[in-house]
Amino acid sequence: MQRIEAYLEEEEVPDWACSLKASKTNDDTTLSIVENRIGFENGTTFEWDKSANSTQTEVTSSRFRLVDLDISFPVGKLSLVAGRTGSGKTALLSALLGELHCITGKVHIDKRDHHIAYCGQAPWLEHATIKENILYGCSYDQDRYEQVLDVCALERDLLILPAGDQTEIGEKGVTLSGGQRARIALARAVYSRAECLLLDDPLAAVDMHTANHIYDLCISGDLLKGRTVILVTHHIALCATNASYLVELSNGYISHQGTIEDLRAAGHLGHIAEEQSRPSVERSSSTAISTPVNEADGVDVKEKGTKTPKEPNGKLVHAEARREGRLFRAMLFRLCRAPIRFFDVTPLGRVLNRFVTDFGTIDGALNDSVRRTLAGILTFVSSFGVIVVLVPSFLPAALFIAYLYVRLAPAFILASRDLRRLELTSLSPTFASFDELLHGLAHVRAFAMEARYQDQFYKKVDRFQSYDHVYWLLAIWMRWRYDCLGSVVVFCATLFTLWAGVESGYAAVIIVQAGVFAEASRQLIKVTAQxxxxxxxxxxxxxxxxxxxxxxxxxxxxxxxxxxxSNTGGLSVENLVMRYADDLPPVLKDLSFDIKPSEKIAVVGRTGSGRLRGLAILGCGIDRSPIGKSTLALSLLRMIEPVGGRIVLDGLDIGTMGLEDLRTRIQTIVSQDVSLFSGSIRSNLDPFDEHDDQECWDVLKRCHLVGGSEGNGRITSLDTQISQRGSLSAGERQLVALARAVLRRSQVVIMDEATSAIDLQLDEMVQRTIREELSEALVITIAHRLRTIIDYDRVMVLGSEGRILEFDEPGKLLANPEGVFTEMCRQSADWEELKATVTSKSR
Structure with missing residues (x-):
């Protein structure tokens, strides 16, 4: 009860941010609902709540804040929000949604009547079909729906999917690429009837061709005409053409704001676009990003220092409760060793139900049932023996009554067993739904869909409770019949006692034991069934x-x-064939190529076709069909075993060795969706304590997470605490993952869209760091920002059929005017710069 009470006393979002509490007569001093006005006034200041972090640490005055905001976004127009990675762009949208704590000032926004639509930087999708995710509770309008699919560049993806828009995606969209999740989330916001759309960098997860398509036909198209759009983006040069207003943030403060015309006239627009798209040549890479953003997205900062953690960080999986239970350890080990496909087809709620409910039953109720069963058998035998010894003539009647008890038992046992199975099965969707809601709570509140999810959750709980209710009705049905039989037992025992002329003292014992016999019979059947x-x-x-x-x-x-x-060994892929399931077509077909030692290879392709994780629902499973770039990365880690062919690294076939040797000794993968653990920065960089503090701090400097002098960067010490979700911006999380890869010094490094969430200037600095710090490593980078990989040694272009379309040096590929890579570069806004880079490199 104390834990529940502590939870209920946690700080909540303001009433106006939640549609379940919002009223038409607003009395919140932090909100002002004014027609045709969206923004902040009176120097509004926000900060992340302490409760937003999963770790309880001391918080200093350097908590990240949005400070002195006075902004009025034009209604019915497109507004841009720009800034460096960690400057507070996502926090600004969260402040408009009421997800940040308002210290001073007022927010101007109307969240009534589904006025707001939100597309987050980390797209959140329901475990439902693609169509249901796009409609999101809205009525179906075929013309509008087809137009949304077109402007969000989803039509080609749906043609590849076996079930089209009826394809059911996995939990949190895990079976889709990052670009597909972003476009479906964008389509959901566009399809809605909301008058105001908050879009948090949806163009970052797609290639330049797709970004141009989305901007021209969607953001600047008819569907958003007359609607207020606030777009966070790093593509200022692309988006400024049709924008009306721009806000640039720096370390939580507004550095520039105004209309596009005013900023262009003042010379600020070119500067902002330059800052967003080009690397700084006047500052060294070690000090270019040194502004102190200690808590750009809610990082709790402890006192300055670089102390080694007192507790070892080696145990990534720690089961404190039941750690001595062999069954628990066996199941945990089995799940840790399960292939990734198992988690694609198994709902998370089902796994949680096994660990929570089933192990709770095994550790508690099962032991109690065994004890009660043994006690019931002993009581039944002893009472039956006493009665038979004192009144032998009662034996036939006792056997007949026992037969009646047993006769009633099977019906109860069968029915109760089925009800219990249904009860446990219905609990899994409840867990899954609750977990899904926790991950997407900001989106749910933004769309004012709390009532919908509340009703859905109540229905699932009611379904679970209905089985439990019927089970107890069944128990009452059985108890009533057994009580009647118990009365018959006592009556018959008394009758036989009087007929046999037993002494009064023994007669009392017999009557008492008859009652015990009746109760023991009932309890024995009940506990046996339980x-x-x-x-x-x-x-x-x-x-x-x-x-x-x-x-x-x-x-x-x-x-x-x-x-x-060794650093002199290359990578050779020979006739590689990959598929996700035996009944699915190959994803990679006869793939063959060679990579030289220490070579830097870029893998590109259209978002959704080169990396498409197509799905087909077979039974209750989710199957994938043609992808390419990410599948290649997974095959190098043997996350997916090849159907044919082999991969040879430094003369050894990786398919013949153990996975621990393969994954720990040679390869590091930095993915688009970064996984961090709740704890200190140091525990995330070096979970096995293989490096000293100075090495960890130095790698943070080289990856631009801290400034040139210790304590002046965005992280003050290795003890800076982060949480699993929400403590860092998406770009900062990717920088932490990059620092972890640099610290490991692996000979093979795979980067799967690892810099998609950071600004373009920082991206180029990171690429320079990769070339310098990983100069002796073989690096395979999957990317859609062509300007960051144009100076790689070679570029591989993958097609939608899982085959290599082109593979050569960038200069040779661009020399072919009809080539696929040339066409991709020509469609990019950086076409002239790409050509210049290739030309200068060839010299």
Whole structure:
């Protein structure tokens, strides 16, 4: 109760931010609903709540804030929000949505009647079909729906998907590429009837061709004409053509704001576009990003210092409760060894239900049921024996009554067992729905859909409770019948006692034992049935003990030598064929190429076709069909085992060695969706304590997470605490992952859209860091920003059929005017600069 009370006393968002509490007569002093006005006034200041972080740490005065905001976005027009990575752009949108704590000033926005639509930087999607995600509770208008698919560049993706827009995507959209998730989330906002759209950098996750398509036909198109659009973006040069207003943020403050014409006349617009798109030549890479953003998205900062954590960070999975339970450890180990496809087709709620409900039953109720069953057998036998010894003539009647007890038992056991299974099955969607809601709560509140999710959750809870209610009605049905039989037992025992002339003292014992016999019979049947029900949890857990495993971690006779892989060894892919399931077509077909030692390779292709994770619903599973770029990265890590062909690294076939040797000794992957752990920066950089503090701090400097002098950057110490979700901006999270890769010094580094969420200037600085820090490593970069990879050694262009279309040096590819890569570059806004870069490199 104390934990529940503490939770209920947590700080909440203001009433106007939640449609369940908002009223038409607003009495919140932080909100002013004024017609045709959106923005902030009176020097509004916001900060992230302490409760927003999962870690409880001391917070200093350097908590990140949005300070002195006075902005009035033009209604019915397009406004841009620009700024460096971590400057507070996402926080600005969160402030408009009421997700940040307002210290001073007022917010002008109308969230009534579904006035707002929101597309977050980390797109959130429901576990539903693509069509249901786009409609999101709105009525279906075929013409409008088809127009939205066209302007959001989704039509080609839907043609590849076997079920089209009826394809069901996985939880949180895990079975889609980052670009597809971003475009579906954008389509949801565009399809809505909201008058104001808050779009948090939807162009960052797509290639330049797709970005031009979306901007020209969607953001500047008819569907958004007359609607207020506030767009966070790094593509200022592209988006400023039709924008009316621009706000540039720096470290939580407004550095420039005004209409596009005013900023252009004052010379600020060119400067802002230059800052967003070009690297700084006047500042060194070590000091270019040194403005102190200690908590750009809610980072809790402890006192300055670089102390080594007191507790070891090696245990990434720590099961404190039941750590001695062999069954629990066996299931946990099995799930940790399960292939990634298992988690694609298995809802998270089902896994949580096994760990929470089923293990709760095994640890508690099952032990109690066994104890009560043994006690019931002993009581039944002893009472039956006493009665038979004192009144032998009662034996036939006792056997007949026992037969009646047993006769009634099967009906109860069968019905209660099925009800219990239905009850446990109905609980899994409840867990999954709650987890899904937690991840997308900001989106739900932005769309004012709380009532919808509340009703859905209530329905799932009601379904669960209905099975529980029927189970107890069934128990009452059985108890009433057994009580009647108990009365018959006592009556018959008394009658036989009087007929046999038993002494009064023994007669009292017989009558008492008859009551005990009746109750013991009822309890024995009940606890036996409960024991069978509890063993359902054991069966459900045992199912997960048969989950397919990945290849062995260690193969003793196939371990690579200690020096493997060396920096003189290359990578060779020979006739590689990949598929996600036996009944699906190949994703990569006869792929063959060679990469030289220490070579830097870029892999490009259209968003959604080169990296498409197509789905087909077969039963309850989610299957993937043709992708390309990300599949290639997964194959190098053996997350997916090849159907044919092989991958040879430094002379050894990676398919013949253990996964631990492969993944820990040679390869590091930095993905678009970065996974961080709640804890300190140091524990995220070096979870196994393999490096000292100075090495960790130096790598933060080289990856532009801190300034040139210790304590002057966006992180003050290695003890700076971050949370699993929400503490850092998406760009900062990617920089932490990059720092982790640089610290490991792996010989093979795979970067899967690893810089998509950071600004263009910082992206080029990061690419320079990669070339310098990983000069001896073989680097494979999957990217859609062509200007950041144009000076790579070679570029691989993958097509939608899983085949290599082109693979050569950038200069040679551009020399072919009819080439695919040339066409991609020509459609980019940086076409002239790309040509100049290739020309200068060839010299």
């Amino acid at each position: 024991l069978e029900l509890d063993f359902n949890s054991v069966d459900r857990v045992a199912e997960y003990l048969d989950v397919p495993e990945e290849a062995p971690l260690i193969i003793p006779d196939r371990r690579p030598p200690a020096y493997w892989p």
